[in-house]
Amino acid sequence: MAHFIDRRLNGKGKSTVNRQRFLRRYKEQIKKAVSESINKRSVTDVTSGEKIGISSRDISEPIFHTGKGGARSIVHPGNDQFTAGDKIKRPESGAGQGGDSNASDSGEGQDDFVFQISKDEYLDLLFEDLILPNLEKTQQDKLVQYESYRAGFVSDGVPSNLDVVRSLKGSVARRIALSGGKKAQLKALQAQLAEMLEAKVPDQLALAKLKDDIEQLEKAIARVPFIDTFDLRFRNYQKRPIPSSKAVMFCLMDVSGSMDQATKDKAKRFYILLYLFLTRTYKDVEVVYIHHHTQAKEVDEEEFFYSTETGGTIVSSALVLMKQIVEQRYSQQEWNIYAAQASDGDNWTDDCAKCTELLERSLLPSVRYFAYIEITARQHQKLWHEYEKLSEIHNNFAIKHIVDVDDIYPVFRELFDQSVEKPSGVS
Amino acid sequence: MVAKNCAKTEHKAASNVLSDGPDWTFDLLAQYEQEIDRVARHYGLDIYPNQIEIITAEHMMDAYASIGMPVNYAHWSYGKKFIQSEQNYRRGQMGLAYEIVINSDPCIAYLMEENTMPMQALVMAHACYGHNSFFKNNYLFKAWTDASSIIDYLLFAKNYVAKCEQKYGVTEVENVLDSCHALMNFGVDRYKRPQKISMQIERERQENREQHIQSQVNELWRTLPKSETKSSQPTQRFPSEPQENVLYFIEKNAPLLAPWQRELVRIVRKISQYFYPQKQTQVMNEGWACFWHYHILNHLYDEGKLTDKFMLEFLHSHTNVVAQPAYNHPNYSGLNPYALGFNMFMDIKRICQSPTDEDRAWFPDIAGKDWLETVHFAMQNFKDESFISQFLSPKLMRDFKFFAIEDDEKNAFVSVSAIHDEAGYHKIREKLSAQYNLSNLEPNIQIYEVDSKGDRSLTLSYLPQQSIPLAETQHKVLKHLHHLWGFSVKLEQVDDQGARHLLGAYPEQPKGADAPLSSIVI
Numbered sequence: 001m002a003h004f005i006d007r008r009l010n011g012k013g014k015s016t017v018n019r020q021r022f023l024r025r026y027k028e029q030i031k032k033a034v035s036e037s038i039n040k041r042s043v044t045d046v047t048s049g050e051k052i053g054i055s056s057r058d059i060s061e062p063i064f065h066t067g068k069g070g071a072r073s074i075v076h077p078g079n080d081q082f083t084a085g086d087k088i089k090r091p092e093s094g095a096g097q098g099g100d101s102n103a104s105d106s107g108e109g110q111d112d113f114v115f116q117i118s119k120d121e122y123l124d125l126l127f128e129d130l131i132l133p134n135l136e137k138t139q140q141d142k143l144v145q146y147e148s149y150r151a152g153f154v155s156d157g158v159p160s161n162l163d164v165v166r167s168l169k170g171s172v173a174r175r176i177a178l179s180g181g182k183k184a185q186l187k188a189l190q191a192q193l194a195e196m197l198e199a200k201v202p203d204q205l206a207l208a209k210l211k212d213d214i215e216q217l218e219k220a221i222a223r224v225p226f227i228d229t230f231d232l233r234f235r236n237y238q239k240r241p242i243p244s245s246k247a248v249m250f251c252l253m254d255v256s257g258s259m260d261q262a263t264k265d266k267a268k269r270f271y272i273l274l275y276l277f278l279t280r281t282y283k284d285v286e287v288v289y290i291h292h293h294t295q296a297k298e299v300d301e302e303e304f305f306y307s308t309e310t311g312g313t314i315v316s317s318a319l320v321l322m323k324q325i326v327e328q329r330y331s332q333q334e335w336n337i338y339a340a341q342a343s344d345g346d347n348w349t350d351d352c353a354k355c356t357e358l359l360e361r362s363l364l365p366s367v368r369y370f371a372y373i374e375i376t377a378r379q380h381q382k383l384w385h386e387y388e389k390l391s392e393i394h395n396n397f398a399i400k401h402i403v404d405v406d407d408i409y410p411v412f413r414e415l416f417d418q419s420v421e422k423p424s425g426v427s
Numbered sequence: 428m429v430a431k432n433c434a435k436t437e438h439k440a441a442s443n444v445l446s447d448g449p450d451w452t453f454d455l456l457a458q459y460e461q462e463i464d465r466v467a468r469h470y471g472l473d474i475y476p477n478q479i480e481i482i483t484a485e486h487m488m489d490a491y492a493s494i495g496m497p498v499n500y501a502h503w504s505y506g507k508k509f510i511q512s513e514q515n516y517r518r519g520q521m522g523l524a525y526e527i528v529i530n531s532d533p534c535i536a537y538l539m540e541e542n543t544m545p546m547q548a549l550v551m552a553h554a555c556y557g558h559n560s561f562f563k564n565n566y567l568f569k570a571w572t573d574a575s576s577i578i579d580y581l582l583f584a585k586n587y588v589a590k591c592e593q594k595y596g597v598t599e600v601e602n603v604l605d606s607c608h609a610l611m612n613f614g615v616d617r618y619k620r621p622q623k624i625s626m627q628i629e630r631e632r633q634e635n636r637e638q639h640i641q642s643q644v645n646e647l648w649r650t651l652p653k654s655e656t657k658s659s660q661p662t663q664r665f666p667s668e669p670q671e672n673v674l675y676f677i678e679k680n681a682p683l684l685a686p687w688q689r690e691l692v693r694i695v696r697k698i699s700q701y702f703y704p705q706k707q708t709q710v711m712n713e714g715w716a717c718f719w720h721y722h723i724l725n726h727l728y729d730e731g732k733l734t735d736k737f738m739l740e741f742l743h744s745h746t747n748v749v750a751q752p753a754y755n756h757p758n759y760s761g762l763n764p765y766a767l768g769f770n771m772f773m774d775i776k777r778i779c780q781s782p783t784d785e786d787r788a789w790f791p792d793i794a795g796k797d798w799l800e801t802v803h804f805a806m807q808n809f810k811d812e813s814f815i816s817q818f819l820s821p822k823l824m825r826d827f828k829f830f831a832i833e834d835d836e837k838n839a840f841v842s843v844s845a846i847h848d849e850a851g852y853h854k855i856r857e858k859l860s861a862q863y864n865l866s867n868l869e870p871n872i873q874i875y876e877v878d879s880k881g882d883r884s885l886t887l888s889y890l891p892q893q894s895i896p897l898a899e900t901q902h903k904v905l906k907h908l909h910h911l912w913g914f915s916v917k918l919e920q921v922d923d924q925g926a927r928h929l930l931g932a933y934p935e936q937p938k939g940a941d942a943p944l945s946s947i948v949i
């Protein structure tokens with residue numbers, strides 16, 4: 001007699017632990033695939049997961065097995081034309097020669113082992129070990145928004161917050177407390193009275209006293225009010241601060257003649273990473289693109305990355321524009337402000353001091369984090385040296401030097417590395 | 428009165444017929460199971476009690492990932508398999524099995540929830556009666572596996588591995604398991620029956636074993652003064668005879684393994700041993716199960732319990748399962764074990780019931796005998812290799828139109844050595860039987876020698892058959908072997924004249940006597 005068990009409702013994901021083991025083991029390869037994939041994404045595309053390919057040679061499990069060659073004999077079904085002694089030209093690379101069982105595990109197939117990881121897994125891998133700069137400080141210092149939440153009951157409040165059930169519960173309790181004893185007494189007296197009335201010759205005097213007592217008691221009980229202000233309970237609401245879930249990211253870039261498309265592409269990758277990173281923590285992230293040569297201008301994404309301008313470079317113009325935009329549109333009470341500036345380091349010599357001053361006076365106090373990346377293969381320029389001094393003082397200001405595309409992800413990681421106490425540093 | 432009677436008989440007939448679904452319910456499953464059970468007993472099938480579990484597609488993929496077992500230790504390769512089958516299933520490149528059945532007592536069978544009622548009946552007859560009776564009665568399973576304790580043992584293994592992971596770290600455990608998996612096929616005793624395994628005894632013994640084994644290993648460390656060894660003692664080889672069970676040798680003799688690592692080697696070895704009979708009886712096992720689902724359901728149909736609709740669906744599935752495409756068919760991927768096995772058992776029945784003169788000449792022992800007794804005898808006492816060489820009839824070879832191909836790399840062509848004719852029957856039968864001989868399929872690799880007086884290096888020998896070389900992956904496997912052994916390992920090929928030459932070694936250039944002790948880390 002068989003025993004039937006319905007396992008359909010049993011938990012899924014029995015293999016989850018094994019899947020995680022797999023991801024853990026090939027973390028290096030998967031991470032590499034992940035960091036390569038960001039180059040193919042648009043700045044604001046964060047909703048999709050990612051397809052990961054690992055070379056199947058890397059994940060093969062080797063065993064001893066026989067290779068090609070030697071003499072084999074195989075029996076096939078379905079003979080339609082052969083007789084013993086026939087000689088047949090060897091089929092190309094064993095095609096059509098099924099039955100040779102070692103094709104799959106020989107590791108010769110160059111196909112990648114491709115699988116899908118979810119959006120969360122993707123982002124986790126991408127930003128593993130990274131923290132948002134100054135996040136803690138945000139929560140302590142800038143309590144920018146409030147939300148109401150229920151916080152029990154109070155005895156005082158506006159009528160609209162009256163909780164009827166609670167109030168009536170209080171009323172019942174109070175009435176029991178105030179009249180319970182008397183009611184018991186009343187019951188006892190009534191029983192006595194009934195007993196007395198049953199007697200053949202009632203004691204009229206005692207009877208009258210008893211009736212009087214009963215009357216007194218009934219009055220006392222009736223005096224206890226059905227509901228009293230004492231019973232009223234009001235729902236209590238309190239406000240608690242929540243950190244703002246809004247962030248704005250300023251992308252500042254030099255588009256003067258010295259910046260070529262390759263340099264801009266490198267900068268773009270950095271912005272993508274920053275954007276992805278911010279969307280992990282903030283619900284709404286706005287992006288403001290400011291490009292500049294001798295003058296700064298707010299532009300859209302397309303123009304920001306692909307317009308070509310020429311001319312000299314005055315970095316401070318972009319900082320001034322950013323300051324204006326912050327003042328006009330992004331009050332720091334409401335917005336978490338992040339900025340990333342990319343440049344090849346060229347600047348008008350006199351302008352550098354002005355930049356430092358602008359940053360120190362007006363921008364750095366209001367932004368969460370300001371990152372400057374210099375994308376150049378040359379020696380550091382004057383702007384770098386100015387900023388270097390600044391980064392030593394302010395820990396929400398960091399500068400990094402990027403030469404090649406491959407540097408971007410490591411540099412980004414370094415900028416936001418959890419283990420580094422002060423996000424600023426000198427490369 | 429007449430009308431009343433009529434209604435009554437009609438009602439009776441209707442209640443006799445089992446509903447053909449297509450949706451199944453647990454009540455219906457139980458009814459079918461009862462009927463199948465009755466018929467199976469009628470045919471003398473001896474089974475373990477059945478435990479039938481209904482699972483979803485997701486569960487089925489979980490089961491795929493853990494080699495079909497309900498519990499297993501955690502390992503990344505199972506995760507890889509899960510991801511693979513999940514991907515293939517989602518893309519529609521692969522259908523999932525209708526059932527999985529486990530050689531355990533009680534016999535656990537998983538049925539997919541999306542099967543129709545006829546499919547459920549088919550897989551119950553197939554797995555819960557066909558495979559089940561095979562597991563219980565075939566001599567290989569009887570001798571080599573212990574159905575009552577396997578689930579307990581896997582549970583022990585799972586907990587033990589988890590405990591080791593906590594104690595020594597996931598990576599450490601994973602490294603050992605990886606290396607063991609690489610040698611899993613060489614963790615099997617082919618001729619010596621292993622001890623029964625069960626969780627209680629296993630747990631009790633395990634701790635004693637740790638100490639005991641460690642003391643045994645010291646044989647390798649024992650050294651006599653050098654001068655004496657060289658002069659007086661004739662060099663005695665260790666091990667004295669070549670060892671086929673590489674993992675067993677490692678477990679007992681690897682000098683540097685910690686006790687818990689030895690236990691892991693043992694776990695992998697035991698599981699490998701448990702699955703060994705299944706590899707050796709694929710054709711018979713599937714053939715037997717198909718033979719019985721076919722007979723049981725036909726018997727029920729003859730009794731009038733099944734509808735025509737049921738039978739049509741059943742026959743459709745059955746025909747798909749036992750189909751054998753020809754060698755030049757696009758779907759051809761070797762011999763279908765279901766087809767070969769099913770047809771062989773049907774053929775045995777035919778030989779018993781209506782033998783031809785040819786059958787009488789070829790099978791004098793079984794021609795005209797009781798068919799039921801004969802198929803049971805065949806099921807109980809053979810494995811694929813011997814089953815084919817014993818029972819493959821000329822008629823079946825003609826039906827399958829078998830032909831044998833010789834593929835020798837020395838020639839520019841392949842040749843046909845035999846076909847399904849009078850001259851070829853014996854040859855084809857012999858070759859097909861050899862094709863299912865596991866020792867022909869897996870390379871013959873044995874532990875040859877440990878240099879116990881010198882650098883403790885381990886030497887394996889490969890004996891090629893028909894000069895078939897070893898595949899390149901051997902270098903990686905050697906690396907794994909080295910990880911377990913702790914000292915350098917060598918693989919030598921032995922040619923026909925008995926001369927040995929080096930195939931591979933790890934580390935690549937074996938150092939002198941001072942092999943670094945720290946080399947245990949890959």
